[in-house]
Amino acid sequence: MSSPFTLTLTPDQRADFERDGVLVLPGYFPTADMNAMADALWADLFRRFAIDRRRPETWTIERPGKFQPLIRAGAFRAFGSERLMAIGDAFLGAGRWQKPRWLGYPLVTFPTAQAWDVPHRLWHLDISASLCLKRLPYIRVFTFLAASRPMGGGTPYVVGSHRLALSIAARTPERHLHSRDIRLALAAEQSWFAALFAAGGADREQRFMRDGAVIDGVAVAVREMLGEPGDAILMHPALLHGIAVNALRQPRMMLMQFLGLEGPLPADG
Numbered sequence: 001m002s003s004p005f006t007l008t009l010t011p012d013q014r015a016d017f018e019r020d021g022v023l024v025l026p027g028y029f030p031t032a033d034m035n036a037m038a039d040a041l042w043a044d045l046f047r048r049f050a051i052d053r054r055r056p057e058t059w060t061i062e063r064p065g066k067f068q069p070l071i072r073a074g075a076f077r078a079f080g081s082e083r084l085m086a087i088g089d090a091f092l093g094a095g096r097w098q099k100p101r102w103l104g105y106p107l108v109t110f111p112t113a114q115a116w117d118v119p120h121r122l123w124h125l126d127i128s129a130s131l132c133l134k135r136l137p138y139i140r141v142f143t144f145l146a147a148s149r150p151m152g153g154g155t156p157y158v159v160g161s162h163r164l165a166l167s168i169a170a171r172t173p174e175r176h177l178h179s180r181d182i183r184l185a186l187a188a189e190q191s192w193f194a195a196l197f198a199a200g201g202a203d204r205e206q207r208f209m210r211d212g213a214v215i216d217g218v219a220v221a222v223r224e225m226l227g228e229p230g231d232a233i234l235m236h237p238a239l240l241h242g243i244a245v246n247a248l249r250q251p252r253m254m255l256m257q258f259l260g261l262e263g264p265l266p267a268d269g
Contacts, residue, residue: 007086021162021239022223028232029143033078035229038145038253040075041067041106051110059110059251067106076104079255084141087234088259091139097261106145109153109245109252116151116247118204118222120197123158124179126237126258129169131176132162138260142225142233145253153246154225155254158196160218161186161240167216169238182240190215196222225254 009023017023045051045064052058070076080103088097131137148154168185169177177185186193192213195201212221224244225233235241246252 005082005086007083007090009090017234017236019163019219020159021236022157022159023234024227025232025234026227027230029079029081029083029230031230033081033230034143034145037076037078037104037255038229040070041108041145041253044070044075045108056111056249062110062112062246064108064110068102070106071102071104076106076255079104079143079257084257084259087139087141087232091136091234092259092261097259100257100259104255104257107142107155107252107254107256111246111249111251114245114247116245118196118208119156119242119244120199121242123183123197123240123242125165125182125240126235128176128178129162129165129182129238130173132166132236132238133169133173136236138237138258140235140237141257141259142235143255144227144229144231145255146250147228148224148226148252148254149248149250150224150226151244151246152224152226152248152250153244153252155241156222156224156244157235157239157241158220159212159223160220162236162238163218164215164220165238165240192220 013023042051042053044067046053049061049064050058051061051064080100084103085099088099126140127138142155164186165177165182168182183193183197187197188194190213192215196208201207208222212219214220227233
């Protein structure tokens, strides 16, 4: 699938993606499209759950789901613009990947009474790290329908972790290593990851977000997906990422899309 719109990545941008496993493109998608899709999402939440954007007391479901009818109705078709297609061309090669049948999947997290902290559970990869050794089979694209701020439920991820996951997978090329395999190997070999995957610990924000660590020459640290409506965040499928609570007073509203080579997305967990 090729696109008339061309995304030309600079050498620095490609180097950032290779080093960190993420690349941020500020203001990549039109804000007007984001606002219209946010309106459609709010309308669906009101229709199905009586969640009113003007009445926070109605925000009683932390992570609403089952958006397939809304997706199939084309509510997020604007997300699948030629700008999204250009990302696939830039990372996977023009004509070498398959346009997805359904476009846009909402990620919604409403505020809860929980205090925010660096999570220890549910760290995972999108697909087996072993499938990423020879080429990039998929890229995951996120954008924001509303501003995302620190501690607001933005997807947490470990910068640089894809490089460690690929290194572990390369040691045993005869088998596919999935999320659990990578977590176990990292925890067994590195005290920083063992502590990240364990509950508790003193000042997790300081240790994992501000201090980080250097492991086998790779700088790692936990980050949150933050940005403004229309910003794009591109993520390597072997990057460790997780789920965080929303400790602010506004919902986290994002869209995500997998772009990949032909065939279904391999499951991982």
